[in-house]
Amino acid sequence: MRILGIDTSCDDTSCAVVEDGHRVLSNVVSSQVDLHARFGGVVPEIASRRHMEMMIPVVEECLERAGIALADLDAVAVTYGPGLLGSLLVGVSYGKSLAYGLGVPLAGVHHLEGHIAANFLREDPPPFPLLNLVVSGGHSDLILMRGHGDYVVLGETVDDAAGEVFDKVARELGLPYPGGPYLDKAAELGNEDEVKFTRPKIRGHKYGFSFSGTKTRALQELEKRGHSQETVRDIAAGLRKAIVRDLLYHVPEILVETGARAFAISGGVAANSLLRREAEKLAAKVGVPLYVPPREYCTDNGAMIASAGYFRLKAGVVSGPDLSAEASLPLSSWARTSS
Amino acid sequence: MLADEIAVLAIETTTSLMGAAVVVGEEVVAEGFVDKPKVHSYRLLPTCDRVLREAGVDPRRLSAVAVSIGPGSFTGLRIGCATAQGLAHAWGKRVVPVPTFAVLVEQARKGGPGGSRAPSIAAVQGRAKAQTVTALYSKGGKELVPPEGRSIEEFALALKPFAPSTVIAAGDAADLFAEYVESQRKEGLLDIQVVLASEGDRLPLPGTVGRLAVGMVKQGLSVEPKAAIPLYYRKHQAEVLAARKASEARQDEKREL
Numbered sequence: 110m111r112i113l114g115i116d117t118s119c120d121d122t123s124c125a126v127v128e129d130g131h132r133v134l135s136n137v138v139s140s141q142v143d144l145h146a147r148f149g150g151v152v153p154e155i156a157s158r159r160h161m162e163m164m165i166p167v168v169e170e171c172l173e174r175a176g177i178a179l180a181d182l183d184a185v186a187v188t189y190g191p192g193l194l195g196s197l198l199v200g201v202s203y204g205k206s207l208a209y210g211l212g213v214p215l216a217g218v219h220h221l222e223g224h225i226a227a228n229f230l231r232e233d234p235p236p237f238p239l240l241n242l243v244v245s246g247g248h249s250d251l252i253l254m255r256g257h258g259d260y261v262v263l264g265e266t267v268d269d270a271a272g273e274v275f276d277k278v279a280r281e282l283g284l285p286y287p288g289g290p291y292l293d294k295a296a297e298l299g300n301e302d303e304v305k306f307t308r309p310k311i312r313g314h315k316y317g318f319s320f321s322g323t324k325t326r327a328l329q330e331l332e333k334r335g336h337s338q339e340t341v342r343d344i345a346a347g348l349r350k351a352i353v354r355d356l357l358y359h360v361p362e363i364l365v366e367t368g369a370r371a372f373a374i375s376g377g378v379a380a381n382s383l384l385r386r387e388a389e390k391l392a393a394k395v396g397v398p399l400y401v402p403p404r405e406y407c408t409d410n411g412a413m414i415a416s417a418g419y420f421r422l423k424a425g426v427v428s429g430p431d432l433s434a435e436a437s438l439p440l441s442s443w444a445r446t447s448s
Numbered sequence: 449m450l451a452d453e454i455a456v457l458a459i460e461t462t463t464s465l466m467g468a469a470v471v472v473g474e475e476v477v478a479e480g481f482v483d484k485p486k487v488h489s490y491r492l493l494p495t496c497d498r499v500l501r502e503a504g505v506d507p508r509r510l511s512a513v514a515v516s517i518g519p520g521s522f523t524g525l526r527i528g529c530a531t532a533q534g535l536a537h538a539w540g541k542r543v544v545p546v547p548t549f550a551v552l553v554e555q556a557r558k559g560g561p562g563g564s565r566a567p568s569i570a571a572v573q574g575r576a577k578a579q580t581v582t583a584l585y586s587k588g589g590k591e592l593v594p595p596e597g598r599s600i601e602e603f604a605l606a607l608k609p610f611a612p613s614t615v616i617a618a619g620d621a622a623d624l625f626a627e628y629v630e631s632q633r634k635e636g637l638l639d640i641q642v643v644l645a646s647e648g649d650r651l652p653l654p655g656t657v658g659r660l661a662v663g664m665v666k667q668g669l670s671v672e673p674k675a676a677i678p679l680y681y682r683k684h685q686a687e688v689l690a691a692r693k694a695s696e697a698r699q700d701e702k703r704e705l
């Protein structure tokens with residue numbers, strides 16, 4: 110089964126053709142980084158306009174690279190939320206019309222389910238139950254996956270997402286846009302113990318995250334110490350260490366408590382080198398395998414959406430022509446709520 | 449339906465009124481629309497499906513997919529264009545990009561008796577200030593004041609050379625325009641009488657989009673699906689600010705030199 114996966118939830122126009130949920134035939138991402146760089150962040154109206162211009166060119170390149178025609182597609186999968194409403198609407202409107210016009214089934218995919226599915230783009234899929242840490246500019250979630258379509262949300266951020274803090278602090282440190290990867294590089298050269306960050310207390314959320322205090326502290330230190338290269342590197346290193354520590358803090362305990370047979374990380378921040386190293390150490394210590402997608406499937410992409418769509422369709426969940434975009438798609442609409 | 453007749457599926461989403469129509473030859477064979485904000489995204493494709501079924505037209509038989517490309521609500525425009533792109537791409541058809549102001553002029557021209565005396569038509573779309581686009585046309589469709597992103601106040605000013613006269617106003621911000629011009633008239637500042645296009649003709653209709661599209665197909669005015677891009681007539685505010693900043697920076701540089 111060949112599925113065209115589409116994601117336009119933020120600033121990248123992404124498409125992919127994936128066979129049987131795991132073999133990637135092509136994966137094309139039209140980045141808008143240059144377009145938004147001068148604004149220091151994504152401008153929603155500009156992003157929507159660019160999606161509109163790039164949609165078909167990206168799909169056509171995707172089909173060409175896969176060596177197939179539109180008529181060879183068996184289904185279309187598209188992200189319908191959460192994300193920027195105007196951007197989502199372009200992908201959803203185009204994707205569902207394409208599916209309708211081709212007479213093939215449509216799968217509306219939750220963006221987070223897509224990030225999780227990035228770890229299923231391989232011949233040997235992870236076992237269930239699988240503990241997922243999804244970290245990006247928009248999310249920091251711990252999700253137990255008991256099977257396809259069967260999720261329990263164990264923890265989420267009560268304020269900022271981890272990737273959002275990396276990007277925001279990177280901007281203040283004067284690093285290029287988008288900041289996350291540059292902060293990671295700067296951190297490699299810094300002294301991670303020069304600036305210390307205490308672990309935030311989160312009331313009422315056993316496995317929740319909070320990063321806004323950490324962000325504020327990084328910015329205050331910057332104010333105090335100035336912008337010398339050494340300081341920038343040290344703050345980057347200290348901040349990275351703190352965020353990775355907090356992200357993984359409860360993971361060993363949850364792995365044991367839930368009897369999870371594997372640990373997976375995904376989302377843009379899964380490309381962070383310290384997070385990868387620490388997650389590996391942790392998994393080895395607990396004795397479970399660690400799954401991390403290749404970098405190209407960490408950031409937003411169409412392949413992960415095609416994969417998630419495949420498993421939805423296989424389970425008999427088909428979206429109708431009335432599928433719409435949802436800027437804030439509550440987790441409860443697709444996952445079982447945490448207990 | 450004759451085999452050589454031009455048939456189009458037409459889409460209209462530029463205002464709170466969204467819908468679709470199938471037009472064959474001169475005739476609107478099926479039309480469905482609803483004037484309700486925020487339903488466009490989930491109701492448009494089912495409406496396309498319904499009018500095609502009602503018309504009994506097989507998509508393979510269509511000459512093209514037509515879409516009202518603006519000006520209008522930015523979000524509405526993108527829903528319409530992305531839908532037209534998806535359908536046309538799947539069916540291997542071309543897209544007829546119908547200028548929304550041509551649709552308004554066509555409707556206002558044939559409109560009720562109130563407007564029959566008026567020599568010109570004011571097209572005013574975009575209720576949000578940052579999205580307002582205006583233009584003035586003769587009844588024959590000639591551009592008197594070209595379409596441009598401008599406020600209602602700026603538009604009223606541009607109408608001064610046409611006073612005294614009566615103007616029919618159409619588009620989703622026609623009422624806001626009429627109100628403003630009336631206040632100007634009462635103060636003796638602008639001698640223009642605005643007559644609102646009759647309710648059924650004030651907002652662009654999918655059937656009119658389709659009828660104009662048939663004429664455009666005859667003239668070869670269609671594009672590849674990927675070129676079905678909205679006509680915004682307005683840059684985004686962030687871009688405007690960035691451009692202003694850049695030019696100010698250039699000014700500063702010059703001063704420093």
Ligand SMILES: [Zn+2]
Binds near residue numbers: 220224377
């Ligand atoms: Zn994402």
